[in-house]
Amino acid sequence: MSVFFPPFFESNEYFIDEKVSFLKFHNEYKVYDPMGLQVGSVRQHVPGWHKFLRLFLKKAFFPFTLHVTDTNDVLLASIQRGWTFWMSKILITDPNGEVTGSIRQQFRFFKPRFAIFDANEQQIAEINGDWKAWNFSITDTNGTEIGLINKKWAGVAKEFFTSADKYHVSIVPQYAEDQNKMNIVITAITIDMVLKESK
Numbered sequence: 001m002s003v004f005f006p007p008f009f010e011s012n013e014y015f016i017d018e019k020v021s022f023l024k025f026h027n028e029y030k031v032y033d034p035m036g037l038q039v040g041s042v043r044q045h046v047p048g049w050h051k052f053l054r055l056f057l058k059k060a061f062f063p064f065t066l067h068v069t070d071t072n073d074v075l076l077a078s079i080q081r082g083w084t085f086w087m088s089k090i091l092i093t094d095p096n097g098e099v100t101g102s103i104r105q106q107f108r109f110f111k112p113r114f115a116i117f118d119a120n121e122q123q124i125a126e127i128n129g130d131w132k133a134w135n136f137s138i139t140d141t142n143g144t145e146i147g148l149i150n151k152k153w154a155g156v157a158k159e160f161f162t163s164a165d166k167y168h169v170s171i172v173p174q175y176a177e178d179q180n181k182m183n184i185v186i187t188a189i190t191i192d193m194v195l196k197e198s199k
Contacts (some may be wrong), residue, residue: 008040008070009182014169014189016042027193031068040070042190066190077186079103079194090194092183101183105194112195116187124180127187131195134167138188147171149188167192 015032031040045065066079075095090103099119106113114127125146129136138147151167169188175181 005177005182006070006074006076008068008076009177009185011039012171012173012175014039014185015166016169016189016192017166018192027196029189029193031189038071040068040076041073042193043067043069044193066193068186068189077182079186079190092186100179103187103194114187114191114194116183118180118183125184127191136188136191138171138184145172146175147184147188149191 011033013034015034015036017030017032019028019030027042027044029042030038031042033039043066045067063082064080068076068078070076077095077100078093078097079090080093081090090105091099092101092103094100101119101124102117102121104115104117106115111129112127112131115123116125116127118124123141125138125140127136127138127149129149134149134151136149137145138149140146148170149167169185171181171185171188175184
């Protein structure tokens with residue numbers, strides 16, 4: 001049976017820009033294409049009682065849910081983590097709630113590593129980089145670089161970003177558009193939010 005891939009995943013470049021708000025209890029980002037047109041959003045959903053507890057407890061312990069939607073607010077995928085006291089597995093789910101993959105984190109002195117797995121627990125890629133310098137490389141299981149995440153800007157899109165946190169995700173055009181690409185893109189465009197929630 002063929003799988004439908006939303007147009008959102010046809011792109012090989014994504015520009016992610018944080019929405020800045022006063023006294024925010026949740027994170028929200030807008031996703032743009034290279035021409036500066038918004039193609040989607042990433043929003044964190046925080047229950048009311050979590051907002052209260054976050055005043056007293058370290059947020060790295062809390063579960064979180066991130067929803068990736070298109071410009072019509074149609075759900076494309078979600079990232080979910082349960083309560084944790086250290087690095088736990090993060091699930092990637094489709095709009096129907098079916099698990100399509102997972103992410104496992106490791107930290108080494110501001111150099112985080114994200115191992116990305118498919119629904120069968122087979123590793124498909126990993127993201128390694130320097131959080132302080134904000135420079136990450138996405139590689140496949142053979143160690144071949146298939147993408148980058150950084151804060152370097154060029155072209156039309158540079159003029160559209162004015163808020164505090166923004167970054168660029170690129171995937172090599174040769175990388176196939178399939179479930180693996182969807183899992184990799186979802187991980188890459190939410191990386192800043194996942195890192196913030198893990199601090």
